[in-house]
Amino acid sequence: MKARALVAWNLRRIRVERDISQERLAFDAGVDRAYTGGIERQTHNPTVDVLERLAKVLNVSIGELFVQPPRGAPKPQVLRPGRKVSRAKKVKPEKAKTKKLVAARG
Numbered sequence: 001m002k003a004r005a006l007v008a009w010n011l012r013r014i015r016v017e018r019d020i021s022q023e024r025l026a027f028d029a030g031v032d033r034a035y036t037g038g039i040e041r042q043t044h045n046p047t048v049d050v051l052e053r054l055a056k057v058l059n060v061s062i063g064e065l066f067v068q069p070p071r072g073a074p075k076p077q078v079l080r081p082g083r084k085v086s087r088a089k090k091v092k093p094e095k096a097k098t099k100k101l102v103a104a105r106g
Contacts, residue, residue, distance in 0.1 A: 013076040
């Protein structure tokens with residue numbers, strides 16, 4: 001397995017074992033969430049500095065990101081999707097004014 005594939009495999013494996021989302025890992029490591037996802041998909045090639053920050057957040061040595069998986073090991077699972085924050089309904093400006101007037105009179 002090539003180095004980029006090893007990093008992708010182990011980053012996801014460790015992150016999922018610790019129940020950490022890509023968003024949380026990226027935020028704590030000071031990188032973009034999409035970049036973290038790109039590392040896991042092997043589309044981004046991280047610097048040593050980024051790998052050090054990711055390893056620190058995951059509380060592992062940087063070498064842990066290069067561990068060869070056992071032969072025939074299943075692909076690391078993804079975390080189940082979290083709840084999405086519901087978005088408030090947008091109120092048209094004229095209706096917002098009407099609601100404020102009704103509330104003020106009421």
